[in-house]
Amino acid sequence: MLKNNGRHKNLHENEIGNEFMDQGYHGDKYECIGQHLLNDEDEEPERNGEDEEPGCDSENEELGSNGEEDENRKKIDRLHPVPKIMLALHGKEPHDCEEGSVAVQESLHRLVAAFQRRTDRTKAAITHTSSPDSLSSDDSSNDDGEHQRRRQQRLASLVPDISSRPDTSWQQLVGVSGTRATLKRMALRARKYLAPSVAIEPTSRIYLTWLAIANACYIYNAITIPLRAVFSNYQTASNWHWWLACDCVCDAIYALDVLLFNFRVKFIDNGFWVGEPRQIRRHYARSRRFKLDLLALLPLDLLYLVVGPAPVLRLPRLIKIHVFWDCFNRLDSYLSSPYIVRLTRTVLYMLYMIHLNCCAYYGMSKLEGIGSNAWVFSGEGHSYIRCFYFATKTVTSIGKNPRPENDAEHVFMTASWLLGVFIFALLIGQIRDIMATATRAQTEYRAVMDATQNYLHKLNLPVALQARIKLWFTYTWHSQKTLNENDALGYLPKKMRTDVALSVHISTLAKVQLFQDCDKALLRDLVLKLQPVIYLPGDLVCKKGEVGKEMYIVQSGQVQVVGGPDNATVFATLGEGCVFGEVSLLAVGGGNRRTADVVSRGFSNLFVLSKADLHETIRDYPEAQEILRKKARRLLKQTLGDVRRRVQPEDDVVIRERQETPKLMRAVLQVVRQDSFTASVLRRSSRSLSPLPLNASPCPLHSSHASVSSLGTQSPQSVHSLQSPQSVHSLQSLSPAKPNPAPTNASATQYGKLLGVPCLGCGEDEKRLSLIGNFPARGDSVTKEQPPDMQDDGQGSFDDAFLPDGSQHHNTTAPTSSLEEINTDQNEHQPLSKNLHVDLDFQSKIQAQEGGVSLLPQNLRALGRGSYFDTPTTSTNSFGNDTETTSGRGVTGCFVIDVDGSNNNHFEDHPHMCLFSKETDLMNGSPESFSSVVFGSLPNPKVKPKSYHK
């Protein structure tokens, strides 16, 4: 039992020792824990004195201090009693296990003693190296209590640092200099690597470092052995012990290479890395390399004792040439510029050949006698330099050498020239190849760029465009050193290409919200489909209205989402990791058109993802679809919001000042009967005339339904005050930019006709349109910037084109029409009021229709032509599925359009819009043909549709 206890003790001691030795910093952590434990006690003033006894600094004294050890033991007993569970596990009662617990406690006591010893050393080191003021106080002060407390505090304040900054605190705590600490760390690491049971990775840095060391020894031997053997003036009796020392070091490294490294280097067997030490040893012992290594270590140098210091005896050391090759091969694959490694190796070969030739020449000269004839070395100057010069001229065949005079000299020269012709030429060729490979990408880039420029030149393209193309080439080359990144990875298996692409672009892709929120597999699926593209400053990446076929991720640089006149309004600036172009790709707005222009701000590197690739991939990831859609909807909403917010302040004017009533209207007013309905309508519709009192109207219809008001000079407040069911409602102007032109003759005629509409077309049972607007000039637009169907609900409803408060969705281009609504029904008014703001971008709608997106039929359906124009019409309405006969050719026509997008053409249920066309029919005519567009509602919502189809 006692023996066992002793074994336990040793075991624990060893463990503790190993822990400290192996773990370096961790050991310090334990110190801190120990210190912590002790600090609790140290806080008590009466104990301070004990801790700071002079004996604490001395290891031996401390160990020998039984009193303190007992004290520690008590502390441990208090803090760490032997756990009952341990006793239970051993099936013993506490009193039965006294001996066992003694062993454990012994170990713990030793552990604590070791902790405390080191802690005290550390404390001493810290206080010793602390600031001068603390030092001075050390010297001067005798009131230890205060000083010790401060030291305790300082020490305690270091504890968190110890855990957070292993390296520096480690150095601080052990009080060693940086170099010593580094050396110690390296030694620990080397020890870890060189532990007998540890296999070494052949690609590890430590093995590569070792190979470089062994290679240096090989090069030393390769150069010095022939040199010392031939040039007798290099190794002399006075310096040969230095050579001997160097030789011994190299031999030791050779031996270590065999024993420490080659017996531990992993190898591949049957496609598996073998790391089992016994197998590695067996494998190396059976290898050819082991035999060569042993041969290289042949201790012929021992013959020095017999024949004296003859460097030739070291020739076997040159057998280890595989170390040289191995080292360069590994460096080749390890370094980022392998060409430098290859070039170095080839140049070394060449220099070594010249070196050997030089030694041979000097050797021959020595044999024949220095300066004995014109061919041999004359003995003048530095022997090695002169011989090296001769050898260089001979091997490269470029120098004029002295003529050989005997057979041996002829043989020597012939061999040298052959060496030069074959081997040297080969090496020079190799250098050329290495250089060509190193610069191949650049050569190809130049060739492509030159060819492109020639072609552009031939095409006679504008110089500016040519310059941009050149700029693109230059920037692309300089930023990624290739014109097509994917080319370089073409030979790799797909999985590996994915890994490469992921690791290359991970910094960007990690910022893409989509990839963060979705299945990680989505990223892998998509990454190879991302095509890198570079855009130059000002390049248009997406054009509003174009069909979206790709979406983009910003890799670097910035792009701007712009809109408004001259693209002057920036909706958003998108940087690295941002995704754009997905709105049209996912048809979130109901169409596949780009909703905004996107411009590259500077040089931008983008990833492009085609529609097909996106759909193919996210088909399997419904959550990704949802995220993209949500984001697209949000963007769409935001863009619309931006458009609305950024409209010119003038556009916000709901009611503008009335313009003067045209003369023609006044003339008409004069000729019609003043108490007629026409006169009443004209007055109400006029810009400046006061309407007659409503009850003066002879028309029963209007007396009961229409409350017409001249709103020309009313303030918005007054408009609101008029909003009774029988009142006229708001007047909207979409056109601040252009004043309403005075009607031309033609339009004046129309205008006149229009003004006469209610009475001309009005039968007793027929209701009329009582809305009159100003005529915009031909070709003027009354459009909105945003097609109404591109709303975020994806349904394309017109209602979504309006702000929640029903305020106007303003045109930012050049709206011109001033509209006036006369409504008789408050309930009717509300939706109509909205509809007055409807975006009527006919041009874009018709384009959209041509592009295959049926926006128009869904939202604008001509339901009928007004009967108040006398121009015959012949065409048939073909909006949507509606087959009603409507519309017509001719000068003008009135179309009542259902604008609520419900495809419901019942007048009773829906507000309507009246649209006047000057020429041709609405559907077949070009958008420019609309000379005027006015909006309005029916005075009587219960009117029958057929009333309008006369």
Ligand SMILES: Nc1ncnc2c1ncn2[C@@H]1O[C@@H]2COP(=O)(O)O[C@H]2[C@H]1O
């Ligand atoms: N307000 C905005 N903020 C950020 N991006 C936008 C905004 N509006 C539009 N976009 C992006 O610009 C893109 C233009 O093309 P898409 O309509 O396909 O998709 C659009 C969105 O991705």
